[in-house]
Amino acid sequence: MIIFLCFSFDLSGQHRQTIDSLYSLLFEKEIPEDSNKVELYYEYASKISQCNISEAGNKTVGIIRKGFNLSLEINYQKGINDFIYHLKYCFNIKDDDPFIEQPVDAEYVNRNTLRLLHQKRNRSHGGTSNYIRIYLHRFPELEMYKEASMVTFWQGLLYYDYDNFKRARSFFFRAENFAQKVTDSRYLSKIHQYIGASYYYESKYDSAAFYFTKSENIALRNSDTASLIFILNNYGETLYQMHNYEEALSSFKQAAFLCAQTGDSVKLSAGYAKAGKSCLPLKKYDKALSFLSRSNTIAALMNDYKRLYYVSYLFSELYAKTNNFKTALDYLHKYSRIKDSLFVHEVDILMNERENYWINSMGREMSKKTNEQIEKQMYSIELDKGKVVFYLVIAGLGLLLIFGFLIFRAYRNAKRLNTIRNRFFSIISHDLRGTFSSFILLLEPIVKKAESLSKEQIITYSADMEEQAHKSYLLLDNLLYWAKSEQNFFKFNATSVNLRELVELNIALFHVQAKMKKLELSSMIKEDLLITADKNMLDLVIRNLLSNALKFTGERGSVTINATQSAGYINISITDTGEGLSKDEIKNIFDSSSKKKMQKSSSGLGLVLCKEFVERHKGVLKVTSEGKGRGSCFTFSLPIEKSK
Structure with missing residues (x-):
């Protein structure tokens, strides 16, 4: 890691040397005021803009202005024309066409929530407002209306990113006037799109539709297929919000047709999904199924999980409307899994950004300190060419080793905390939400259709709800024990336990599910079998192993609990006739960090706790299976003598 940091510092030092040499050439030496100096100004601004330092923005503004003003003085036309493009590059301006996608559910993370998550402004289009204001009046004075249109439009984008749509439109309208003076139809179409999008986000759909139509007419005249795809999508979303579903469907279908012609698979998948969404309120369920299936196929081939998340929810809505509730529930579970995965991915991106920022900041600081140390060493050589240099080198190496050790220890602790955090997020957002979602879905038919349901149906729904309640309780119990265990709050309390009674209590708990x-759920344990153990820990181990056995055993199977004595140990086994395990699954089943999971998704927290609690009794937990489809047997051994 130290070698990597040193290499990074070296690259940073080379970049700094280039900047310093350009600075010396421009401001410490006398060079002619000609086109070459203009190009040096632009190059220097470009280098500064690549530095992640707080004053880079202000420095870049000043340097670019010097190049532009010098171009005006010497009438260097290339420098004048290139200025706007250097401005765009240095401040990372992005003025792509807007793409509106209405969330499919109320819990979708909106723009404001995502911005708060990252704790920074959502700079979708880059740049800052400071440098643009300088040229809002300068370009019109020089009758450079194309450039005036571009920078005014960029100023509007800054307010658009802040969701200050009214203020953004004031700049968009000014940019529209400048673009009309030079008949810049490309930017005029783009400006109309953003005006329409700003009206859309304010729910002013009539005005939004008007400007999307104007933009569409320009794109058709210019045969601008790429922009037309965005426009038709945005126009379709606007019509959908106006409940004009037939025209919205037509607009989405046109967009999908153009995507198919241009080979844009991402937008093609989006177009099919939106067309399928428009078919639902029209009750054109067959067409909806066709569109959504095509979108799902393309998204799966491209591993586009955001689109799969969107389509899965629409599939759930479709099957619910056609009374195919089982399939609807399956897609709702799939939607929930993808949504949770995307959320964790967003959190990971945030953490990686902060880590990269820390490494870059540390690299710049170390590079600065290294340069200062070198200067001190050169000064010391002039005073004492032997002794001083030797001690400085030794001291520098020692500090570097200490600093490297501190960085490694901080990284190791951060990695451990990150692992615990991700696991906690996974359990809360996936397992716990999944069980409660199933509980709510089972409760809805009883609440909404109680009068029309038969007694048998109510009993079935109630039994399913009881099963989900038991699952939620077990998960919460596991989570509580896991949290106590991680913080070393759990104390071992050994007492005499009647094993038969404890097993019977757990069998009664899962009686309805069986x-x-x-x-067939049965116990072969003797009535008078007493062992010394922590009753709460032992109860949790038996309950988790029974839950797993029932979960992975099909209908008309059997689960048997038995206890035998050998070599000073009580061997308690739970045997099922279920799906069984492969050798790879057995190898990784107790590894909490392993990515290999059993067939039915779960956090794996229960088995991790079981292993830990058995080991606290100085026992061993193991699993055996003859292979897939041949059942499995979980056995844990506890010593007969009293555990300490």
């Missing part, structure tokens, strides 16, 4: 799946 009956629903027509499973």
